[in-house]
Amino acid sequence: MVKRDRPPDPVNLDEPLRRLLKIIQESGGSVGDIVNEASRKLELERYEVARLLYKLKDLDLIRFIDPQPPRSFVTYLLSSHVIWFWSLVGLIILILFLIYLTPQVPPFTYLRYVFGSLFVLYLPGAALIELLYPKTSxxxxxExxxxSIGLSLALVPLVGLILNYTPWGIRLHPIVISLSILTLALGLGAAARKFLFLKLEQVARYNTER
Known part of the structure; x- marks a missing residue:
């Protein structure tokens, strides 16, 4: 569902955006209905209308509202709200597969280099950023x-330093397992914070509409 938040400033909006806002105000409804109607009235392709909708969202002129929001954290994890989290899980599983279940011959070694760099230099920091800044805006x-890259460069040496004082030491298996657990834990924490913000938005919207 698309909801208009506040009146736009006509000086700063292009003509297609103003017309699209008028369509939203008159019809409302689901995103699909608005895209179809705006595509017909504005004579634009559906992807162009979708791009305009996201531009209005970035300008805080409209909001996308889930008509049936998840009521628990478990249902939230199984919803489309956390595709990013399951993408993170999938990447980690793929990396573990490349490390432990593929032969050490090309092209698998090249894939290890690529996904290994992603695993070390991006994923831990990206999960932490999602935890610290759960809102897209x-x-x-x-940024x-x-x-994400900067925090990964800070987290990975810290993990290595901690492992250095454990019986396992700084070896492949302890590092892979530690980074996997750390990244998944940060991602799960980020999902929990996003769910909390979603619930707060629902409460605020309910109080506003009363």
């Missing part, structure tokens, strides 16, 4: 990318 995509 908190940071731009470029998230830069901070």
């Amino acid at each position: 908190d940071l731009s995509q470029l 998230r990318l830069a901070l």
Whole structure:
């Protein structure tokens, strides 16, 4: 469902955006209905209308509302809200598969280099960024990318330092297992924070509409 938040500033909006806002105000309804109607009235392709909708969302002029939001954290984890989390899980499983179940010959070695670099230099920091900044509007995509790499470079040596004082030491298996657990734990914590913000938005919307 698409909901209009506040009146737009006509000076700063292009004509297609103003017309799309008018369509949203008049019809409302689901995203699919609005895309179909706007595509017909504005004579634009569906993907162009979708792009305009996301632009209005970035300008805080509209909100996308789930008509049937998840009521528990478990149902939230099984919903489309956390595709990013399951993508993270899938990447970690793929990396573990490449490390332990593939032969050490090309092209598997090249895949190990690529996904291993992603595993060490990006995923831990990306999960931490999602935990610290759960709202999409908190940071731009470029800022998230830069901070993810920077925090990964800080987290991985810290994990190595801790492992150095354990009986397992700094070896392949302890490092892979530790980074996997750390990344999944941070991702799960980020999902929990996102669910909390979703519940708070539902409460705020309910109080506003009363």
